[in-house]
Amino acid sequence: MEKNIIVYFSGTGNTLHIAKHLAASMEDCKVLSIPQIIENPSLFEIPDRLGIMFPVHFQSVPFVVEYFISEILSSKKISDLGYLYVITDSTSHVKGAVHQKCAKLLSLSGVHASYYGHVIMPQNLTSHSKEDIQKIVSAADITMNHIAKDLKSENIKAASFIPLKRLTLALWTHLRNTHTNAAQYFSIDETRCTGCRRCYRTCPTNNIEMKSGSPLFLNHCIGCQSCINSCPQNAILKKNKQTNQYLLNGKHFYEEYRK
Ligand SMILES: Cc1cc2nc3c(=O)[nH]c(=O)nc-3n(C[C@H](O)[C@H](O)[C@H](O)COP(=O)(O)O)c2cc1C
Ligand code: SF4
Numbered sequence: 001m002e003k004n005i006i007v008y009f010s011g012t013g014n015t016l017h018i019a020k021h022l023a024a025s026m027e028d029c030k031v032l033s034i035p036q037i038i039e040n041p042s043l044f045e046i047p048d049r050l051g052i053m054f055p056v057h058f059q060s061v062p063f064v065v066e067y068f069i070s071e072i073l074s075s076k077k078i079s080d081l082g083y084l085y086v087i088t089d090s091t092s093h094v095k096g097a098v099h100q101k102c103a104k105l106l107s108l109s110g111v112h113a114s115y116y117g118h119v120i121m122p123q124n125l126t127s128h129s130k131e132d133i134q135k136i137v138s139a140a141d142i143t144m145n146h147i148a149k150d151l152k153s154e155n156i157k158a159a160s161f162i163p164l165k166r167l168t169l170a171l172w173t174h175l176r177n178t179h180t181n182a183a184q185y186f187s188i189d190e191t192r193c194t195g196c197r198r199c200y201r202t203c204p205t206n207n208i209e210m211k212s213g214s215p216l217f218l219n220h221c222i223g224c225q226s227c228i229n230s231c232p233q234n235a236i237l238k239k240n241k242q243t244n245q246y247l248l249n250g251k252h253f254y255e256e257y258r259k
């Protein structure tokens with residue numbers, strides 16, 4: 001059995017940055033991508049210590065993470081799990097119902113996390129200057145050092161609680177569910193697109209088909225920004241406008257989920 005595994009979902013690189021930082025503070029820690037596990041569930045088996053890391057989407061849990069917990073984690077031998085922790089990231093301390101939603105999903109899968117942590121990272125939907133991104137990431141690194149100490153000692157920290165729990169949870173989940181087709185606002189600048197298929201290969205929900213060498217968006221987009229930010233030509237338009245791609249440490253985040 002593996003000692004330490006971190007599974008993460010990252011649309012634009014922030015969560016992967018956190019996963020790598022925390023993994024480096026542990027002994028022999030494997031870092032696995034949730035969409036890759038969804039494509040090939042045999043990549044993942046229950047370790048002694050498991051971390052689940054993901055960005056807050058609409059104050060809730062992104063669909064791919066929900067799928068991983070409900071369909072994959074629950075199908076494994078979770079009785080072998082010694083210590084489970086959940087680390088989320090978003091642009092502020094306001095986390096809405098994300099921890100409660102995650103706790104509920106875990107509980108339905110028959111498992112409870114001992115520790116919930118949160119890290120503030122740059123907003124990936126709007127543009128920041130390089131300097132602002134660096135400032136936020138440096139502060140995040142300090143938060144991660146505190147979390148790393150807690151995880152080393154296997155400390156316990158409850159999911160953050162918000163009042164009107166049930167109503168708030170339902171409202172945020174509704175908001176997330178009604179934003180499942182963000183790609184309806186996406187189009188392709190055919191003068192820039194080279195048909196390289198990178199957007200198709202990186203979409204965590206398989207929401208992009210290649211038709212006659214050009215991407216076609218289907219209707220189960222979760223708005224993660226992966227395709228937009230990883231396009232080498234910046235050819236994916238939002239509401240017919242080119243976006244300022246979000247680059248962490250000046251790099252295009254790109255992860256391949258299919259050939
Ligand atoms: C679809 C979507 C919804 C988001 N919703 C929230 C939110 O409700 N609150 C918030 O503070 N940040 C929100 N964000 C910002 C991200 O949580 C934040 O930038 C995160 O660090 C991105 O992580 P990633 O690069 O690993 O995807 C949202 C981003 C996306 C793409
Ligand atoms: S990543 Fe960009 S250039 Fe490549 S196929 Fe997609 S839209 Fe076209």
Ligand code: SF4
Nearest residue numbers: 203221222224225227
């Ligand atoms: S179409 Fe783009 S924004 Fe939507 S889920 Fe796929 S990669 Fe994410």
